[in-house]
Amino acid sequence: MDKKSKLLTIGQFAALHGINKKTLMWYDEIGLFKPASVNPENGYRYYNYLQSPILETILMLRELDVSINEIQRFMKNRSAENLKLLLDEKIARLDLQILHLQAVRKTLCNYHQNMETLLTMDLSEISIVEKEKRLLVTVDIDKNTSFEKEVELITAQTTLYQVGHLHDVSYGSMISVASLRKGSFDDYSRLFIEIPLLTPKSGLHVQPAGKYLRAFYKGDLDKLPQRYQTILHYADSHGLELSGFSYEKGINETVVDRIEDYIIQIEIPVSG
Numbered sequence: 001m002d003k004k005s006k007l008l009t010i011g012q013f014a015a016l017h018g019i020n021k022k023t024l025m026w027y028d029e030i031g032l033f034k035p036a037s038v039n040p041e042n043g044y045r046y047y048n049y050l051q052s053p054i055l056e057t058i059l060m061l062r063e064l065d066v067s068i069n070e071i072q073r074f075m076k077n078r079s080a081e082n083l084k085l086l087l088d089e090k091i092a093r094l095d096l097q098i099l100h101l102q103a104v105r106k107t108l109c110n111y112h113q114n115m116e117t118l119l120t121m122d123l124s125e126i127s128i129v130e131k132e133k134r135l136l137v138t139v140d141i142d143k144n145t146s147f148e149k150e151v152e153l154i155t156a157q158t159t160l161y162q163v164g165h166l167h168d169v170s171y172g173s174m175i176s177v178a179s180l181r182k183g184s185f186d187d188y189s190r191l192f193i194e195i196p197l198l199t200p201k202s203g204l205h206v207q208p209a210g211k212y213l214r215a216f217y218k219g220d221l222d223k224l225p226q227r228y229q230t231i232l233h234y235a236d237s238h239g240l241e242l243s244g245f246s247y248e249k250g251i252n253e254t255v256v257d258r259i260e261d262y263i264i265q266i267e268i269p270v271s272g
Helices: 009-017 021-029 049-063 067-078 080-120 146-159 176-180 221-237
Strands: 008-009 045-048 127-131 135-141 172-176 189-195 203-206 210-218 245-250 265-269
Touching: 008 009, 009 021, 009 045, 009 049, 021 045, 045 049, 049 067, 049 080, 067 080, 127 265, 135 146, 146 189, 172 176, 176 221, 176 245, 189 245, 210 221, 221 265
Parallel strands: none
Antiparallel strands: 008 045, 127 210, 135 189, 135 203, 172 189, 172 245, 210 265, 245 265
């Protein structure tokens, strides 16, 4: 007998496809996938080899979260064109899910890096680190920008870039090196948002790759200018030329309650 026409019991056919035989019974009951034959005496269901590709198609679509109703409609009008259209839609949705998971992974890695830094850091240390290029969404602010306005600006950008929650991004503030050199330590000009997996396009701020001076500050903001004075002295005494902006971001807001325990990471591009 041709193996392709040989009948398999429901248990054998289910085992062949790695599913429970109750699934096959349910598919039969709803008219989605019927056995090749049914024994009229005992009601036992039997399947043949030629039905395997059809069942695997159904299982693949279920794995893609295609609804039973959608699969039933496809099975009634089964064709290469209809399957292609259905798969086009599901592949596009899967690609979005993959991008989301990649973004979530990058966010988790950022949090992990922050926690690792907290466990190994020396608050008094000033160091030089290498950084990769980053793309940042920025909004312009000045000394007169209220906190409420800053929240409004950040909210508008996170909505524009379809950020679900603020914990999905890194954010902070920027002050130019020129302002620091003039002693204008409150002259912040931008807020930044780092959104995972941003694609290059006009309007984004490029934080350049290269060497950065990195320092930390703990506490409320009143004494932050003193920390910057120490940083500027360090740069001058080591022959380092600071350029562009200082990028500030909090690294422990998820694990502290008091502002005096808040730690800011400061990074400034250097050369020389």
